Amino acid sequence: MTFQIDMGIDSSGRPACVDLEELLATRLLVQGNSGSGKSHLLRRLLEGSARQVQQVIVDPEGDFVTFAGPYGHVAIEAVDYSLAEITRFATRCREHRTSVVLSLEGLEMEGQMRCAATFLSALFDAPRDYWYPALVVIDEAQIFAPAAGAEVAEDVRRASLGAMTNLMSRGRKRGLAGIIATQRLAKLSKNVAAEASNFLMGRTFLDIDMARAADLLGMERRQAEAIRDLPRGTFLGLGPAVARRPVTIRIGEVETSARSSSPKLVPLPDQSPAEDMRDFILAPVEETMSLPLAPPPPPRPAPAAELLEALAATPAAEPEDADPVDADAVMADALHGIVADPDSALRPAAALFQDFQVRCRMAGLRRIALDPSSFARRLAAARAGIYQPEDEQWAPAMTAAAAVPDEMLGAFLLIARAARENAPCPSDEEIARIYGTSSLGRARRVLAYMEDRDVIVTRTDLSGRRSVTIPRLGWTTASTDA
Template sequence: MKVGIDMGTTSEGTSASLDIEELLATRLLVQGNSGSGKSHLLRRLLEQSAPWVQQCIIDPEGDFVTLADKFGHVVIEGERTDAELIGIATRIRQHRVSCVLSLEGLDVEQQMRSAGVFLNAMFDADREYWYPVLVVVDEAQMFAPSVGGDVSEEIRKVSLGAMTNLMCRGRKRGLAGVIATQRLAKLAKNVAAEASNFLMGRTFLDIDMLRAADLLGMDRRTAEMFRDLKRGSFVALGPALSRRPLRVTIGSVETSARSMSPKLMPLPEAPQDVADLIFTPDPEEFTRPVVRRTAPQPRPASDILAELSRPRPEPAAPVEAKPAQPEISAEEREALIGSLFAEIVANPEAAFRPDAELYQDFLVRCRIRRVPGTALSLSAFRRKMAVARSG
């Protein structure tokens, strides 16, 4: 079924139509500096497509939670454990409910971790739940950075791997990525290169203008046009939009973000006694305790030298090592692992849980039963799980 939604008007005065079915197969990249209208564009896309396709929004600033009142999206707070996020993502795909993962209030590392865990859980859903989902990621350069920043390498790998799975391998699992970024230069190239549809907005840096021109197949000499685009105007290209670069002005939206752009406001009329108002103290000011942080006094050099000259304390007696866990044979260990797989398969809900969640359950059971040796890898777990399910 072909469904076209209205994104606004073109420079020729005609309606700018976006083919949702084609978008699900080819993905979309939106780029524009802050204030260019990216969030407005994403909101227009989400509002117009809400009746036709399930949606999942990764929202780092909490701007899209207002969709819940109008379109019934479920708002998921990012301050949850990994197990909770995995379970919610699995049920989101199972019951085909549109949702907003709000990461507002979390620091960058927590946002990347929560988004990575949630996207990976949606990606690992069972095949029977591979229904089409429009996955919108705002500020994608945060979750798929081109270079390592201040976050740990482990968190960066989780987030970047989830974004790569979404854009590179998500199509066969029903996941259609729509990513928006302020800077193309800060977005990982292997993530951006998987999109076939583009909406390029206003940008001023030369490196971003040249990358935008290259993605649109335009002459580099015409890249200067991106500086002249007005707010809410984008250059569209792609099988779901237009076969040639086409300027589009995004239409109006029904909902609004909680955080709006700052507007000029007139100052209040100044009272006649403004100087007295400012310089006359409040009567409670003198009763209110004043807490001032004083700088610590430097330690005298004599104290430091005396401390260094003190004899070192005698080393404590070594603590007796705990008795090592008794070793078991390979056959006994294999039998113990087999019993754990049998317990997992016996649970009726195991057939509806993703492999990643079952793997975490298996590791917990291994620690409880004190299974010695190196833990199974995820790939080895999947092979043994397939054998256990087949009996």
């Protein structure tokens, strides 16, 4: 099935259209200086395809939230949510094929980049069952894929640039068609811009941007001057979804409008004579009743980690008739509570360690003989269903686990537990969950990594049922569907 999006008229007065099916396969880059009509173009494109395909809009200025009314898009104000919630929203969006607008208004640049990277990565990592076609429209793309170092933390810049690169280079196989708009090509990463096969170039004045636009359109350098002379709302288009040769397109009208608009001239108010206004503007400020000085702010509270260390170092007087506390049982209960929390998989290990310490102290355990590294391994064992790994029955498995990296410990122990209990081999979904991802491909790579190092041996029979053996222990899981 094909569908033509009416974008306006070309230089000869005929309708100019964009092929939606071709656009989903080849991606689009829109460029133009501020005021050239980029947002108007994106709005025309989105309105024309809203009833045909899922749309995901990353909106730095909050201009596209008006799609929530007539077209039923779900508007998400990112400033009101955590990154963990943004991840869940993106997964649900792909699962239910819901069109959304992620408004980043109110966030600083670093916050916008961090939020967009989290959202796009969650879209990209969605399970294969949810790889439905979707247009992913990103306005002001130079913010999220800068050509040079931005004034943000390096890890944030790398995460944002990586998410944009994945969208434009590998998103097609996942049904994600990137549509990016930028004011200046020179500020946009070349690796991101080069992945687009369709181009709509609006009015541009700087020579470096005109030269790059002319190169993308296959024009000679002397023809680049035409880009400078384009009127507002007119674009030069090229690409398999637009036209095989450069074509001039004047964008048509739109039904919705942005919350903000370009400034318009309005008449000045009737003013009093200049002398009266001078006296009014320069009139002395009236004295106001002096208010008492505010008390100094309270001292800043100490970080939670320092308080926990101080509590651990303070000897506590135990009542003579107090019952002794079973440390292993208390720690096992604390781990039970953390693992049962569905949000714990999205929280950093340091925060979970603090939560673990608080739970143990609330249960009466004063001394916790676990450092952060030991806690991380014990948490991995708990996620595999082993809450007391020091028991004699699990000692061989914990010894064999020394051969795998810490991040794979949970997956290994999940297999070891199934093998010891003669339970079916864990599925790829279970291994992915305990590894902390939704990608089944990563789960399979974990198994391949351990098999390459002779930690496990995987067998798959002709009916596709899989079993795993741990040679060092002599344990084998029951067969299950791979």
